[in-house]
Amino acid sequence: MTDPLPAPAQTMSAAITSYRGYVNGKLDMLTGQVLTLKASIGNNDLDAARRQWLDAQLTWQRVGAAYGSFGELGDAINGLPNGLPKGTSDPGFTGLHRIEFGLYNGQGPGQLTPVAATLLADIDKLRGQLNALTIDPTDLPIRCHEILEDSLRDNLSGNNDQGSGMALALTAADVDGTRVVLAILGAMINRLHPGYAATVSTSVDRLANALAGTRTDGQWPVYRTAALSVRQPVTGALGAALELLAFVPVLFSSDD
């Protein structure tokens, strides 16, 4: 991610405003990426579409802390087939992972163009609703930890892999999303526990380095076939980062 990190906020209200602005920017970018993806699917240029799907999926991952607030639209954009009556054939399976499934399981423009059109419309709807969506003040500290917790649960377990095997790329994007929340909350975290923001950031940086180390010639390995020696540094660094991140919501908690 080349975007500069947002400035630290001094109050939770300012943090939410800053985060909303960040999410707005990401959704704007996602719109362009999905438009390009739809164009490539329409052209039956599926190699390009696979690259563009990954770009779009990574942008969505970087939205990070907000996707719990998006409700049904969030599910429509990034839902999984798990629990749906017909699984991957279920009409309720839509969005980015549905396109991933199609692109990695032999589907073409006939099946995927309508999915991409619906995805585009859903993103458009979400952009329209974003300014009116309520983000609970407790959400940001919780999500600061949960983004990477979800990475462990969904990406590195293979739970959300619909064929691409891009768990490490998705985890790296989740690291970006976590860094954004940490940057916004940094000043408040330090007020509650001086120096803790830097401690957590160092740990997140270690994870980012471990992830970067898995790439070969700029390409992410397919996670399910990656050697244990490739995966271990990542899971180790992720575990360490999660231990430190788990304390962030506690700092903001008003419970005794």
Added chain:
Amino acid sequence: MLAVAAAVVTIVVVNTSYFGPQKTVQDYLQALRDGDGAKALGLLHATVPSVNAAVLNGSGLKESQADIKDVSVGKPKGLPGNKSQVTVSYTIDGAKLSTDFELAKGPKHWLFFDTWTFVPATLPTLDVSVINATQASLNGIDVNMPSGKNSFAVFYPGKYDAEYRSDLFAAPVVARNVTGPAAIPAVVLTTGPTTKLLSQVDETIHGYLDACAKQAVLMPADCPLSASTDNRVVSAVKWSIVSYPEVSITAYGGRWVMAPLTTKAQVDFQEQNLYTGEISKVKTVGDFGFSAKLSVTDSAVTVTPVVNY
């Protein structure tokens, strides 16, 4: 022999009409008119820069084509390397403009018919900034302007109207005609107060000065009006506002400020000379300066006159 000749002619005609480079260009222009950004992108094989895509699809894209008239797709001009150039001429608001598209010949369809694809390019970017606002509108689409600026990927040809409109502040429309992938001059939306805001502030200032004028004293409290005399005042003091100040609100340092205000007022009273006992009428007109603080929220403005003694 005749049948063979007829078949050849048919193939040539069909190839030119339905499979020539002009047809690809026409399809692209139609996709723009339909607001189908994905189809247009697919045809154009363009790279979308990582900027805001608000007008690349739907009504914002359709709107970009609304003022394009008299469209004429020219005959293809051969270029080296199995390429062809098609010039599209059109007018936007009466101005004659044109766009050159370069297309490359692809593999044949059904043995006889050509395919033509656009030579890939990157979509141009329109940079827009707006003074003292974080929202704007581009071709009727509300867009976010973090820190007052944003960049938008746009198709060509097209006309893009940027503006900012709210109850209290507005910036007039700035239009850019985009004819190709070359750089587009940036748009700066110069926001200013709306007539509604000016009249609201005007009303507040009038009310404030009128209240000052109702105070029957030489120096009304918390007011810029003041008069003095060395003699004894023996009648009621009557103030009247001769002219109210002209309100001017401008952007300064990321905020809205009001220029210093000056009002012309007249004071009438009778005074008695302390030495001679003579009573005379006093009628003086003077200019009185003051300032006012503006407090702006999304939907309301508060004006607080400030007097420095």
